[in-house]
Amino acid sequence: MxxxxxxxxxxxxxxxxxxxxxxxxxxxxxxxxxxxxxxxxxxxxxxxxxxxxxxxxxxxxxxxxxxxxxxxxxxxxxxxxxxxxxxxxxxxxxxxxxxxxxxxxxxxxxxxxxxxxxxxxxxxxxxxxxxxxxxxxxxxxxxxxxxxxxxxxxxxxxxxxxxxxxxxxxxxxxxxLQDNSDQAVLYRSALTNEKRVALCVRGIGTRAQYEKLKKLLKRYKADAAFFVIAATDGNLKKQIRADGYALENAGKTGSASGDVHKMYQEIDGGAQSLQKIGANPGAYLVYEPKYLSQIRAACFAAGQIPVEPQNPKQIAKGAFYLYDAQDISDIEKLLKTAKREGYHVDSVGDLIDSSGTIPALSNADLTKRRNANAGKSAKYTQTVMTTEKALGLTFGNLSNQAVDLDVANRLKSRGAKGTFFATFNELQTDSDTVEKLTAMGNEIGIAYNENTGYSADYDGMARYLHDCLTYTKWRYDMKPKVIMLPEDCAKNKGMLEAVHAYHLKAVGASRSIITSGTENTTDATLPQVLGQLKSVRFTRGGLEYINLGYYVNDQNKQIGDKTIMGNLIDQVIDQHVDAIAFVSPTTNQIEDGSRYRLKTVSSLFASKKVYRLSAKKQTAVTSHKDVLGRMGSSKKQFAYMKNHYVGSNFVVNAKKLPGFNAGEIRQLDKVGRLTDDRVLFLTFDDWGTDQSINKILYVLKKHHVKATFFVLTQHVDENPNLLRSIAMDGHEIACHSNTHVPLSDANADYTQYTSLTKKEQQSMRKDLVTSYNKLNHYVGDVKVGGKKALSQDFRPPTLAVSKAGLYEVFDVGFNYAISGDVSTNDYKRTDLNAYLNAMRNGSPSDEDDFKVKNGSVIVMHMTENAKYTAQMLDEMIPQWQQEGYHFARVDDYVNQFKPRGKRERN
Known part of the structure; x- marks a missing residue:
C-alpha cells in the first residue's frame, strides 16, 4: 500500500x-x-x-x-x-x-x-x-x-x-532538466480583485541602507520582499527576517545563463542559502528575459516561482514593482501613490499566495468603455478583404495536446502559421499547449461559444473579453487581437459593439473543413474524407476552420505521435493550398513565388493589401444611358456599331450575324485584330477560381505582361479578392456579362443564329448593367500607374452577336465589343505540347483556324478546365518576346481600331 x-x-x-x-x-x-x-x-x-x-x-x-x-x-x-x-x-x-x-x-x-x-x-x-x-x-x-x-x-x-x-x-x-517542456508559471503580476500591490527590493548592501528603507516602510505601514544573493551579508539577512520582512531568491550569484543546468544551480543555490538561515523563499527574480525559457524550466525543477515585475506607471490591482535599494525616492513615490489611491503594499510572496481572482469589471467601467466606443460595432468577417496571396487556417477545440502540437509541427515544417482560438477555460487549462503554439509562431485568438455562461449581449461579451484579456496579459503577456464568434452572433449588435470597444476583430469561418459525421475517421478512411472536400476551393483572405478535437481515434494519441488530424492538415495543404500554385512545365516543380502563404488572422488584417470597397456609384453603363437611341438615325447607329465591334474570323456571314443586312455585313470587321503593330493582346474570358486564375496572374507578372480579363460576374461576389487582385496587378478588367447570355440565339447544333426577341433584349440590358455594377463595386476605384483598371470594353459570350444584341451593348454605355482573331479553345485542350505547337505554328482551318500575328487578340479562358493555359503562356511569352512582340491591354489600342470587312485566311 x-x-x-x-x-x-x-x-x-x-x-x-x-x-x-x-x-x-x-x-x-x-x-x-x-x-x-x-x-x-x-x-x-x-x-x-x-x-x-x-x-x-x-x-x-x-x-x-x-x-x-x-x-x-x-x-x-x-x-x-x-x-x-x-x-x-x-x-x-x-x-x-x-x-x-x-x-x-x-x-x-x-x-x-x-x-x-x-x-x-x-x-x-x-x-x-x-x-x-x-x-x-x-x-x-x-x-x-x-x-x-x-x-x-x-x-x-x-x-x-x-x-x-x-x-x-x-x-x-x-x-x-534535459527537457525544457516543464515550465514554471511566470508571474509579472498577481490576479486579485483587492487593491494590493507588491514591492520588491533588490541590491540591499548595507545596514544603513536597510534602516532607511525600514523607516520608510513603517511610516507607510507597507510590506516588501528583499531579493538577495548568497553573498549578501548574513547578519543583514537575519535582521531583515527578524523584522518580519520576506527574503526572496535573487539567485546564488545574481547571474543568468542560457544553460538550464547552470541556471538550476544558480536558482537552487540561492534558495538553499536562504533556507540555511530559516527563510523560506518561494520567488525568484528574473534578471535576463532572454533566458526566460531556461529560467522557467530551472524554477520548475527548483520549486521556485519566477517573477518579473512590470512597474506599471498607473497603479493597478496585483501590480509588481521592483526597485534597487538605493532608489529611496522612487520607492517613497510608490508608497505615497498607494496610500493616496487606497492600495496596500505587500510582499510579493503574500500577493502570489492570494492570487487567482481576476479583477472585476465594475458597472462604472463597463459604462465608461461603452460610452467611449460611441456605439461602433466590429465588422463580422469570414473572409479578409485582401489581395495578398495568403489565407488563414484557423483552429478551435484545443482538447488534445498531441493533436494540437502535431498540427502545429506540420504547419511549422511548411513555414506556415495558424491561428488557434481558445475559450477562457482553455486559456487556463491548456496553458502548456498555448505556450508551445505561440513559441512556434502561431497566433492565439479568443474563442466564444454559447456555453460560456456569459450573457449574449454587450455586458456579457464585455465581461467575457475583460476576463480573457486580463488573464492572457497576466499569464502569457500577450493581447489577443481576434475573437471567433459563432455565425449566430454575427447579427448581435450588442456583442459586436463590445468586441469593437475592446479593439478586437470579430471573425467567423469561411467554411469548416471537417465534414460532419466523420468523427470516426481512421488513417485508412481518410482518403474518403478528403474526397468529400474535392470541390472545396481556398481563396485569398479565406479563414478555413478546423475542429481539432473532432476525431475520436486521435483521443489516445500521445505527444509526438502522428495523428489523423495532422495527416488531414498535410493533405489539405497539398490538395487545396499547393494546388493553387504554378507548376513549371520544364521542372515539374512549384515555383515559390506563386504559392499562397498560410498566415495568422491578425497578420492578414495587418497586410498593406487589405482594401475597402468604394461606395461610389457609376454612371458609365446604365439602363437609361441610351447612347444609340439618342443618335436618331439607324445609319448613325450602324456606323457606331461598325467602328466599335472587333469581330472574328469565324463570325462572317448572315447565318452568324442575324439582324444585319448584306451591305452591313460586308462592312463589319471579320478579322479581329486591333493593329498591325508588333503587339499581342492576351485576353481571358469567363471566371474561375484561385486554382486557375492565380497561375495566370503569376505567369503574367513573372514575364512583366499586362492583359485583359473579360469577367463573367455571376459568381464574383463569392470571391471579390480574386477580382481585385487581377485589377491590382495592372490588368484591364472588362465585361463578359453577368450570366453568359449570348447576343444572339442559336439552334441546337449552332449552325444557325437568330436575333434576340424584345423580351430577351430587355433581359440582356438588365444583365449587362448588373454585370458592370458588380465590376464597379469591386474594382471601380482601382488605378495602377494612373490608369483605371475597369474599362468599358465588352466581350460577347461565345463570341456570337446579332444586331439587336450589339445594340443593347452599346446603348447601355459599353464602348467596344471585342471578339478576336485567335480563339484557342483552351478549355478543350488535353495535351500541352499540341497546344504549344498550335500557338507557335498556327492551327489549320479544319481545326481552330488561327495563326498568331501582329495585333492578334488571343482569346483564352480563366476557368479550371483551361488547365494548360498558364503553362502554355510560360513557354510562349518569352518566345514571342524574342520574336519582337510586346504585350498590351486591349484598352491601350482599341481606340486605333479600324474594321476590316474582308476575312483573312490563316
Whole structure:
C-alpha cells in the first residue's frame, strides 16, 4: 500500500509549509489505520520538483511515485480491448501503470487556479463543448481486465512496485532538466480583485541602507520582499527576517545563463542559502528575459516561482514593482501613490499566495468603455478583404495536446502559421499547449461559444473579453487581437459593439473543413474524407476552420505521435493550398513565388493589401444611358456599331450575324485584330477560381505582361479578392456579362443564329448593367500607374452577336465589343505540347483556324478546365518576346481600331 496524499489536491497549494503539513498528516493517518509504516506516496497532479521532493521527505516519506502522463489510466482512456492492447504493445522499459478508480488520473499541471471576480454561471458537466467523445461505456473493472489480459497475452512481466529501483532525487531532477517542456508559471503580476500591490527590493548592501528603507516602510505601514544573493551579508539577512520582512531568491550569484543546468544551480543555490538561515523563499527574480525559457524550466525543477515585475506607471490591482535599494525616492513615490489611491503594499510572496481572482469589471467601467466606443460595432468577417496571396487556417477545440502540437509541427515544417482560438477555460487549462503554439509562431485568438455562461449581449461579451484579456496579459503577456464568434452572433449588435470597444476583430469561418459525421475517421478512411472536400476551393483572405478535437481515434494519441488530424492538415495543404500554385512545365516543380502563404488572422488584417470597397456609384453603363437611341438615325447607329465591334474570323456571314443586312455585313470587321503593330493582346474570358486564375496572374507578372480579363460576374461576389487582385496587378478588367447570355440565339447544333426577341433584349440590358455594377463595386476605384483598371470594353459570350444584341451593348454605355482573331479553345485542350505547337505554328482551318500575328487578340479562358493555359503562356511569352512582340491591354489600342470587312485566311 502507498499513500495517495491527504485529499488528492496537494498540487494546488502554493505554500511549502502547508504542503509539508498535509503530507505528514496523510502518512500519520494511514499508519494509524493500517498499523504499518507507509514509505511511498503518489499525489495526483504533482511532479518531482526539488521543493516537492523535499516536502515529501519532510512528510516522512522515502519515495514518490511519478508515472508518465500516458500511463495514467481511467475508465474513458480506452474504448475497447483493442485500444488497450495497442497501448500495452507500445510500452517500453520499466513503466508504472496507474489505474484511477475515481477518474482523477489526469496529466500533471502546475497551473494556478483562476476565477473571475464575478463568476459566470457554472457550466453543467454534461454540456457538449464541441469535443468529440468516445462513448464511455466501459467500466474501470473492464478497463483493468483489458490491460491485465493484454499484459498476459503479450508476455509483459508484472512486478510489485517495491521491486523497482528508485531514482535519486538529484538524478531525477537532472534528467528532467534535459527537457525544457516543464515550465514554471511566470508571474509579472498577481490576479486579485483587492487593491494590493507588491514591492520588491533588490541590491540591499548595507545596514544603513536597510534602516532607511525600514523607516520608510513603517511610516507607510507597507510590506516588501528583499531579493538577495548568497553573498549578501548574513547578519543583514537575519535582521531583515527578524523584522518580519520576506527574503526572496535573487539567485546564488545574481547571474543568468542560457544553460538550464547552470541556471538550476544558480536558482537552487540561492534558495538553499536562504533556507540555511530559516527563510523560506518561494520567488525568484528574473534578471535576463532572454533566458526566460531556461529560467522557467530551472524554477520548475527548483520549486521556485519566477517573477518579473512590470512597474506599471498607473497603479493597478496585483501590480509588481521592483526597485534597487538605493532608489529611496522612487520607492517613497510608490508608497505615497498607494496610500493616496487606497492600495496596500505587500510582499510579493503574500500577493502570489492570494492570487487567482481576476479583477472585476465594475458597472462604472463597463459604462465608461461603452460610452467611449460611441456605439461602433466590429465588422463580422469570414473572409479578409485582401489581395495578398495568403489565407488563414484557423483552429478551435484545443482538447488534445498531441493533436494540437502535431498540427502545429506540420504547419511549422511548411513555414506556415495558424491561428488557434481558445475559450477562457482553455486559456487556463491548456496553458502548456498555448505556450508551445505561440513559441512556434502561431497566433492565439479568443474563442466564444454559447456555453460560456456569459450573457449574449454587450455586458456579457464585455465581461467575457475583460476576463480573457486580463488573464492572457497576466499569464502569457500577450493581447489577443481576434475573437471567433459563432455565425449566430454575427447579427448581435450588442456583442459586436463590445468586441469593437475592446479593439478586437470579430471573425467567423469561411467554411469548416471537417465534414460532419466523420468523427470516426481512421488513417485508412481518410482518403474518403478528403474526397468529400474535392470541390472545396481556398481563396485569398479565406479563414478555413478546423475542429481539432473532432476525431475520436486521435483521443489516445500521445505527444509526438502522428495523428489523423495532422495527416488531414498535410493533405489539405497539398490538395487545396499547393494546388493553387504554378507548376513549371520544364521542372515539374512549384515555383515559390506563386504559392499562397498560410498566415495568422491578425497578420492578414495587418497586410498593406487589405482594401475597402468604394461606395461610389457609376454612371458609365446604365439602363437609361441610351447612347444609340439618342443618335436618331439607324445609319448613325450602324456606323457606331461598325467602328466599335472587333469581330472574328469565324463570325462572317448572315447565318452568324442575324439582324444585319448584306451591305452591313460586308462592312463589319471579320478579322479581329486591333493593329498591325508588333503587339499581342492576351485576353481571358469567363471566371474561375484561385486554382486557375492565380497561375495566370503569376505567369503574367513573372514575364512583366499586362492583359485583359473579360469577367463573367455571376459568381464574383463569392470571391471579390480574386477580382481585385487581377485589377491590382495592372490588368484591364472588362465585361463578359453577368450570366453568359449570348447576343444572339442559336439552334441546337449552332449552325444557325437568330436575333434576340424584345423580351430577351430587355433581359440582356438588365444583365449587362448588373454585370458592370458588380465590376464597379469591386474594382471601380482601382488605378495602377494612373490608369483605371475597369474599362468599358465588352466581350460577347461565345463570341456570337446579332444586331439587336450589339445594340443593347452599346446603348447601355459599353464602348467596344471585342471578339478576336485567335480563339484557342483552351478549355478543350488535353495535351500541352499540341497546344504549344498550335500557338507557335498556327492551327489549320479544319481545326481552330488561327495563326498568331501582329495585333492578334488571343482569346483564352480563366476557368479550371483551361488547365494548360498558364503553362502554355510560360513557354510562349518569352518566345514571342524574342520574336519582337510586346504585350498590351486591349484598352491601350482599341481606340486605333479600324474594321476590316474582308476575312483573312490563316
Amino acid at each position: 502507498i499513500s495517495g496524499g491527504l485529499n488528492g489536491e496537494e498540487q494546488n497549494t502554493k505554500k511549502i509549509k502547508t504542503l509539508c503539513g498535509d503530507l505528514y498528516k496523510s502518512r500519520q493517518i494511514l499508519n494509524e489505520e493500517t498499523g504499518g509504516s507507509i514509505q511511498t506516496i503518489y499525489c495526483p497532479g504533482m511532479k518531482g520538483s526539488a521543493s516537492t521532493l523535499k516536502a515529501v521527505a519532510a512528510g516522512g516519506y522515502q519515495q514518490m511515485v511519478l508515472p508518465a502522463d500516458e500511463d495514467l489510466i481511467k475508465a474513458s482512456t480506452f474504448a475497447d480491448s483493442g485500444e488497450a492492447a495497442a497501448y500495452v504493445q507500445n510500452l517500453t522499459g520499466e513503466r508504472i501503470i496507474l489505474i484511477s478508480l475515481d477518474g482523477k488520473a489526469d496529466p500533471v499541471t502546475q497551473e494556478p487556479t483562476v476565477e473571475p471576480a464575478t463568476p459566470a454561471i457554472d457550466k453543467q458537466e454534461d454540456l457538449d463543448d464541441g469535443k468529440a467523445k468516445a462513448e464511455e461505456t466501459a467500466t474501470i473493472d473492464q478497463v483493468t481486465k483489458w490491460i491485465l489480459d493484454s499484459l498476459s497475452v503479450q508476455n509483459v512481466d508484472i512486478q510489485p512496485l517495491s521491486s523497482l529501483k528508485a531514482q535519486k532525487a538529484s538524478d531525477f531532477i537532472g534528467a528532467n
